[in-house]
Amino acid sequence: SVARGQDLPFVDGSFSAAWAMDTLAHVPNSRIHDVVSQLVRVTAPGAPIAVGLWSGDDDETLNLVDLEEPRRFLSHRSDPTVNRLFGEHGTVERFRTWPEDAGAESGPGADNTGRHYQFLIFRTPTP
Template sequence: MGDEGAVVRRDLLAYYDDEAATGARRPVSGYRVELRDRFVELLVGEGRRSVLDIGAGPGSDAAGFTDAGIAYRGVDLAPANAALAKRSGHDVLAASLFDLPFPPDLFDAGWSMSTMMHVPDGEAVDALREIVRPLVSGAPLAVGSWGGSLGEIVSTKHDDESRRRLFCLRTWEQNRELLEEVGTIEHHEVWETGAPGWEYQFAIVRVA
């Protein structure tokens, strides 16, 4: 990663370790659960037995996969999230998405929600290539991300400059081009979130 990426990683690590320590993250709910359950149905229908969750947090989506008999492993930048996942009985490792601790062709599918929007534009293709490296050829990869028209913005937590997160709010066309670098898009949805300039994007990519 370049200098910008190193700073972004440092800030994100501090933010999400703090979030884990304070128990601030809420359980996944609403349409996010519906998207995951539909993806699980796809995996079960294709006989896929394992999934890698990139940006797993404390393993919030783990049970949705394991309850369906799919072996789950997650990676998250924040060690505190990995520790929370372990206490809940979920397998999440502390690791960067730029250096995943797995060999190629290990997992049948990939799942990554609200992670790619933290990756600077200049490193987004490298990030996606590393995400698909441990997946088998033809694996379905689900990617959800905040996007929109605002470009790169920095969010602070309660105006605390030591708790910063970079958001790269790319348009769907920009993210479509990125995703097509690693596979074929089979499904996508984009919906407004109510905040001007923000939207949420979800896509399922068939890994090349």
């Protein structure tokens, strides 16, 4: 399925778990709660949702290393912001970070951004 994150075409509680790796970094802060609310809505009560993001100083920008136009929109969030944001939608059970790799597999800008990867698992509320 292809859908907007603010309007997922699934009934409430459709999935026993969900994950969003690197996708929520493209959602502006003005819409992030709408998208996370949809993830929670379509995931069963008490289910885990895994999220991966690249950190930042709570800044929103166009990706400086994109070679093609239009460049991708990026919203980089600090560790406290990520924990607060997802904590408003459930219980953060695990939060880990690790530095950006300097290897070729990291792509353009590897190890030059000062960012780190954020991974968290939060659990949807139970009734």
